[in-house]
Amino acid sequence: MSSSDKNKNMDEIEHSIExxxxxxxxSVKCMRTLLEPGSIDNILPRILNIVHRVVDxxxxxxxxxxxxPDLGLCxxxxxxxxSYGIEPQIDNPELQYLSYNEATPTLLTVLESRQHFAHLxxxxxxxxxxxxxxxxxxxxxxxxxxxxxxxxxxxGFDDCxxxxxxxxxxxxxxRMIADGIGEFISHRKAENELRESEERYRALHNATFGGIxxxxxxxxxxxxxxxxxxxGYSKEELLANDSFTIVTKESKHIVMExxxxxxxxxxxxxxxxxxxxxxxxxxxxxxxPYKGKQVRVTELRDITEEKESEKALKESEExxxxxxxxxxxxxxxxxxxxxxxxxxxxxxxxxYSQDELIGKKGITLAAERCRDxxxxxxxxxxxxxxxxxxxxxxxxxxxxxxxxxxxPYKGKNVRIVEFRDxxxxKESEKALxxxxxxxxxxxxxxxxxxxxxxxxxxxLEVNKTAxxxxxxxENELTQMNISDIIAPESLITAGQxxxxxxxxxxTSTELQVTHKDGSVSWIRRDGTKxxxxxxxxxxxxxxxxxxxxxxxxxxxxxxxxxxRIKSEFLAxxxxxxxxxxxxxxxxxxxxxxxxxxxxxxxxxxxxxxINKSGNHLLEIINDILDLSKIEAGKMELxxxxxxxxxxxxxxxxxxxxxxxxxxxxxxxxxxINNGNVHADKIKIRQILYNLLSNAIKFTPDNGEVxxxxxxxxxxxxxxVTDTGIGxxxxxxxxxxxxxxxxxxxxxxxxGGTGLGLALVKQFVEMHxxxxxxxSEEGKGSTFTFTIKNQKKDD
Ligand code: ADP
Numbered sequence: 001m002s003s004s005d006k007n008k009n010m011d012e013i014e015h016s017i018e019x020x021x022x023x024x025x026x027s028v029k030c031m032r033t034l035l036e037p038g039s040i041d042n043i044l045p046r047i048l049n050i051v052h053r054v055v056d057x058x059x060x061x062x063x064x065x066x067x068x069p070d071l072g073l074c075x076x077x078x079x080x081x082x083s084y085g086i087e088p089q090i091d092n093p094e095l096q097y098l099s100y101n102e103a104t105p106t107l108l109t110v111l112e113s114r115q116h117f118a119h120l121x122x123x124x125x126x127x128x129x130x131x132x133x134x135x136x137x138x139x140x141x142x143x144x145x146x147x148x149x150x151x152x153x154x155x156g157f158d159d160c161x162x163x164x165x166x167x168x169x170x171x172x173x174x175r176m177i178a179d180g181i182g183e184f185i186s187h188r189k190a191e192n193e194l195r196e197s198e199e200r201y202r203a204l205h206n207a208t209f210g211g212i213x214x215x216x217x218x219x220x221x222x223x224x225x226x227x228x229x230x231x232g233y234s235k236e237e238l239l240a241n242d243s244f245t246i247v248t249k250e251s252k253h254i255v256m257e258x259x260x261x262x263x264x265x266x267x268x269x270x271x272x273x274x275x276x277x278x279x280x281x282x283x284x285x286x287x288x289p290y291k292g293k294q295v296r297v298t299e300l301r302d303i304t305e306e307k308e309s310e311k312a313l314k315e316s317e318e319x320x321x322x323x324x325x326x327x328x329x330x331x332x333x334x335x336x337x338x339x340x341x342x343x344x345x346x347x348x349x350x351x352y353s354q355d356e357l358i359g360k361k362g363i364t365l366a367a368e369r370c371r372d373x374x375x376x377x378x379x380x381x382x383x384x385x386x387x388x389x390x391x392x393x394x395x396x397x398x399x400x401x402x403x404x405x406x407x408p409y410k411g412k413n414v415r416i417v418e419f420r421d422x423x424x425x426k427e428s429e430k431a432l433x434x435x436x437x438x439x440x441x442x443x444x445x446x447x448x449x450x451x452x453x454x455x456x457x458x459x460l461e462v463n464k465t466a467x468x469x470x471x472x473x474e475n476e477l478t479q480m481n482i483s484d485i486i487a488p489e490s491l492i493t494a495g496q497x498x499x500x501x502x503x504x505x506x507t508s509t510e511l512q513v514t515h516k517d518g519s520v521s522w523i524r525r526d527g528t529k530x531x532x533x534x535x536x537x538x539x540x541x542x543x544x545x546x547x548x549x550x551x552x553x554x555x556x557x558x559x560x561x562x563x564r565i566k567s568e569f570l571a572x573x574x575x576x577x578x579x580x581x582x583x584x585x586x587x588x589x590x591x592x593x594x595x596x597x598x599x600x601x602x603x604x605x606x607x608x609x610i611n612k613s614g615n616h617l618l619e620i621i622n623d624i625l626d627l628s629k630i631e632a633g634k635m636e637l638x639x640x641x642x643x644x645x646x647x648x649x650x651x652x653x654x655x656x657x658x659x660x661x662x663x664x665x666x667x668x669x670x671x672i673n674n675g676n677v678h679a680d681k682i683k684i685r686q687i688l689y690n691l692l693s694n695a696i697k698f699t700p701d702n703g704e705v706x707x708x709x710x711x712x713x714x715x716x717x718x719x720v721t722d723t724g725i726g727x728x729x730x731x732x733x734x735x736x737x738x739x740x741x742x743x744x745x746x747x748x749x750x751g752g753t754g755l756g757l758a759l760v761k762q763f764v765e766m767h768x769x770x771x772x773x774x775s776e777e778g779k780g781s782t783f784t785f786t787i788k789n790q791k792k793d794d
Contacts, residue, residue, distance in 0.1 A: 016169075023173045026054040030177050034184040043184065045079050051155075051177055052081035055170065058137075058160040059086055062145070062181075063095075064153040071099040073108065075153065086160055089135060104128050111144040111154055116175065118142075118166040132158075139164040141171065143178040147186035155181065211300040216293060218242040218259065230281075230302055232274035243298070247281075248272045255283070259296070262287055271300065280307050312408060330419035334362045335412065337378065349400075349421050351393035362417060366400065367391045374402070378415065381406050390419065399426045449523070449539035452530070457482035457498060460534065469523060469541055471516030487512035487520045497525070505529040510542065522546040567628040574625035581621065585614040623755040627738060630762045637680040637766055639790045644684070644716050645675035648707055651688045655696065662701045666692075669706045677716055678789050683763040690756040691720040691783050697750050699724030699780070715769065715788040726777040736761040736771070760785065 030047050044062060052060035059082045063075040074097045080090040089095055100108035106128055110117045118141045121132045132140055139159040145152045155178050157170075211227030213220050223238050231238065231246045244252045251269035258267060266284040273279070285298040330346030332339045342357045350357070350365055363371050370388035377386065383405050390400030401420040406413055443450055449466030453459050462477045470477065470485050486494040490511040497509040507527045512520050521543040527535055588611040590596055592604065599607065629635040648668055659666040688707075695705040703723040710717045727735065727742060734740050738758040760783075764771045767787035775781035 020169060022054050023169055026050050027173055027176055027180075031180055034180050040185065040188055044181065045081075047177065047181060048079050048081045048155075051174070052083075055157055055174070056083075057157045057164070058083050059089065059158040060156070061089070061158075062153060062155050065151060066097070068097070068099070071097070071102070073100050073151075074098055075100060078153075087136070092135075102127070103131055107142065111142070112151060114144055114146065116141065116143045116171055118171065120163045120165075122163070136160045138162060139166070141166045141174065143171075143174050145178050145185070146182045147189060148182075150186075152182060152185055154178070210302075212297065213238070213243060213300070214295050214297050215243045216295045218244060218255075221295060227300065230273075230300065231271070237274075246271055246273075246300075248278060258283075258285065262296075268303070271302070279304050309408060329421075331416065332357065332362060332419075333414050333416050335414050337362050340414070346419060349390070349392075349398075349419055356393075365390060365419070366402075367397050377402075377404065387422070390421070398423050447540065449537075451477070451537045451539065453482060453535050453537065455502065455533040455535075466539065469521070469539055470513065476516075485513045487514045497527070501527045501529065501535055510546075563631065567631045570624055570628035571634070574621045574628065577621050578618065578625070581614055581618050585611060585618065588614060620753050620755070623753065623759055626759055627755060627762065630766075635762075635766070637683070637790060639678050639680050639792075641676060641678050642681045643675045644677055644709065644718070645671055647681065647685060648688060648709065648718070651685055651692065652707070655689075655692050658693065659696050659705065662696065662699070662703070664696055664699055664702070665704045665706075666696070667706050669708045672709055672711050675709065675711075675716065677787070678792060679715075679767055679787055680763075680790075683766070684787065687760050687763050687785060688718070688720075690760050691785075694756060695720050695722035695724065695781070695783075697752070698722065712786055712788075715767075715786060717784060717786045719782050719784040721780065721782040723780040726779050726781055727773065727775040728777050729775075732773055732775060735773075 029050050033043060033046050033050070036043065048060055048062060059080065061077055061080040064078045066074050066076060068074050075095075076097055077090060077092070077095040080088060082088045098104075104127065106125070107117050119128075120139050121129060121137050124132065135158070137158045137160055139162070140156065142154050142156040144154050155174065157166075157174065211224065211230040213223040213227055215221055219242050220238050223235060225235075227238060227246075228235050233241070233246070238246070244255065247255060248270045251271070254267065254269050264284070264286055266282055268280060268282050271279050271281040280303045282301045282303045283298060284301075285296045287294055288297050289295075330343065330349040332342035332346050334340060339357050339360050339362050342354055344354065346352075346357060347354050352360070363374055366374055367389040368391075373386075373388060376382075383403070385401055385403040387399065387401050390398045392398065399422045401422045402417060403420075404415050404417040407416050408414075444463050446463060446465055448463075449469040450463040451459055451466050452461040458481050459477050459479075462474055467473055467477060472480065472485075482498060483491065483494065490513070493509060494511050497507045497511070501507040505528065508525070510522060510524050513523050514520055521541055522545075523539045524542045525537055525539045527537045530536055588607050591599060591607045592611060626635065645668075652666055652668060655666060692705065692707075699705060699722045705720070705722045708719040708721065731740075731742050735742065735754075736757050739754040740757075741752065741754045761771055764785045764787060767790065769786040769788055771783065771785040773781055773783045
């Protein structure tokens with residue numbers, strides 16, 4: 001070996017040793033860099049620069065793999081280091097998302113078997129050869145990067161200056177660095193995953209929905225923000241205390257039991273906040289190992305809302321059940337208009353069976369023209385009742401009242417809808433309207449004027465007749481006051497009547513009103529108080545009635561006047577007649593007695609006639625005089641004490657000559673102990689005389705007439721009974737009127753004037769008594785009268 005060869009060898013050995021040293025230094029530097037904290041983006045470019053400098057090639061780069069669903073495994077260049085004068089490829093789009101299978105299938109096979117790829121480009125086959133030579137690459141070394149088991153990417157070295165042969169040193173160094181990078185990446189990946197999971201855990205831990213605590217036999221070792229929010233204690237306070245401070249005393253026992261049994265089942269207790277307020281909580285605990293110990297991780301959840309909605313749900317379910325079972329209407333629950341439940345009432349109303357209704361659209365139960373309205377109601381959650389037209393299964397329609405409410409039901413918000421068939425109500429409303437119309441029609445055309453007024457007397461409403469009565473039209477009247485149409489002479493009465501209406505609630509009066517044309521008419525007005533301080537008046541025109549009444553009064557007054565004149569005339573006349581008659585009777589008596597000389601038989605007969613006729617005339621005149629006196633109010637009682645039995649006895653005796661002539665048995669049938677009365681003796685005698693003389697007169701020969709006497713509470717009752725001809729029933733009331741006799745023939749047969757019973761009646765009534773008769777034709781009559789004891793002063 002020549003010395004120059006030797007020198008050359010020495011240089012090469014020196015150079016090789018130096019390169020090796022450089023390579024080792026670089027690898028140490030790389031390893032140290034890889035151990036530094038920092039992100040992949042910060043570390044890997046620095047590694048690439050170290051390696052690039054020591055290898056001294058044209059370009060060094062790292063590609064990262066990505067799996068594309070269409071292209072398969074792809075590579076993208078992510079970092080690059082280039083030497084001066086070499087074109088960088090970092091922005092070359094062709095080196096992004098490049099499919100291994102399409103661009104470099106051989107490379108893929110090599111790298112996947114964890115081998116390196118070291119070639120001179122000209123020796124390569126296509127497509128690798130074309131793609132690399134296009135970038136001006138003469139020589140290439142590519143080493144796979146594995147992150148753990150995953151083929152992550154590769155690190156590559158190009159030489160564009162010379163066709164460089166890669167030696168063992170290059171390959172070993174770069175392999176070591178690629179492995180370092182792989183390990184670095186897989187470590188960072190694990191770290192990231194850990195950090196992410198820690199962040200997730202922390203987020204979970206601090207989530208506000210619940211309190212989480214880790215405790216050892218009740219002593220709190222750790223807790224989250226949720227527990228702080230829930231309990232009102234700070235985290236420091238919680239950690240300084242045991243877990244029993246956050247629950248009530250009663251709940252503490254439950255918690256201790258659960259602790260002792262190491263139960264992992266959820267249970268409910270009552271929590272107690274720092275401010276003393278209590279709230280329901282649900283607890284779930286798990287036993288876990290923590291820092292070498294078995295501890296319990298407990299989750300606490302504030303279930304106030306849950307409890308409240310549970311309670312509301314229960315209430316609403318109960319309400320629903322009550323409604324459901326009530327028979328008064330149709331009820332259903334729908335979600336988005338689909339009926340999910342309904343009662344029997346709904347099937348009765350709609351004609352569908354319950355099975356048919358479930359699943360049906362609620363809207364189809366209403367007539368089509370009403371559906372928009374219902375949809376509006378549903379959309380606005382409207383809860384007031386409204387009316388639509390219902391549609392039955394048989395397509396018939398009916399008026400329907402609907403009310404819907406949104407309620408929680410089995411954990412959801414649903415609409416509960418109540419249907420009510422209001423056909424009957426509608427019908428009765430119509431009937432009411434009809435009857436109101438009819439009634440209004442009646443009112444309007446009533447024969448009364450109907451006027452409604454307020455408490456000040458202003459007319460509010462009037463009917464047609466009221467207008468007719470006053471001459472004013474409706475508009476005019478409703479602008480007027482009650483006093484405006486009253487005639488001046490009735491103003492005081494009208495005022496009193498309106499006061500009475502207001503205070504007593506009703507009034508009834510007769511008034512004169514002035515018609516619009518000035519004429520005055522009489523009206524009768526009845527008023528009643530209505531509600532709201534309003535009054536209703538019924539008015540009717542009584543002008544004609546008033547006129548008739550007036551003429552009646554006038555006629556009566558005239559009649560009374562005439563009667564009085566007649567009575568006075570009669571009284572005077574009777575008096576004037578009696579005086580000459582007394583002379584006729586008196587002188588005929590004297591002639592009969594023969595004081596003025598003996599009379600012949602014939603003369604005596606004539607004088608007897610004169611005397612009898614005179615006496616008869618005197619009787620008649622006396623009766624007329626008495627009746628006239630009574631009618632003229634001039635007859636008065638002259639009372640005294642006397643014994644009625646004695647008076648009857650006396651009267652009977654005076655009648656014997658009369659009864660004897662007809663052989664009539666005349667007697668007093670019974671007597672009383674004390675027959676004393678205070679009365680007008682003369683008039684009682686007259687009564688007895690009139691009744692007895694009638695009885696004898698109308699009783700045939702050999703008959704019977706008797707008197708019965710009874711005491712009454714304050715007087716006496718006397719009956720005169722005969723066995724005579726009797727009185728037909730149709731005449732029995734009349735015979736007490738003056739000049740009444742049963743018939744003309746009787747007048748002839750029995751004589752008389754028809755004044756006797758009229759006088760009896762008047763005298764009895766003057767004694768506050770009564771007279772009546774019982775009689776049967778052909779069998780006889782009984783006349784009975786009562787008289788009352790008169791007051792001594794009279
Ligand atoms: P007078 O007897 O003068 O006709 P009265 O007033 O006493 O008038 O009687 C009226 C009429 O009543 C009599 O005319 C007679 O028709 C009838 N009357 C009265 N008393 C009796 C009687 N006891 N029985 C039958 N009829 C009688």
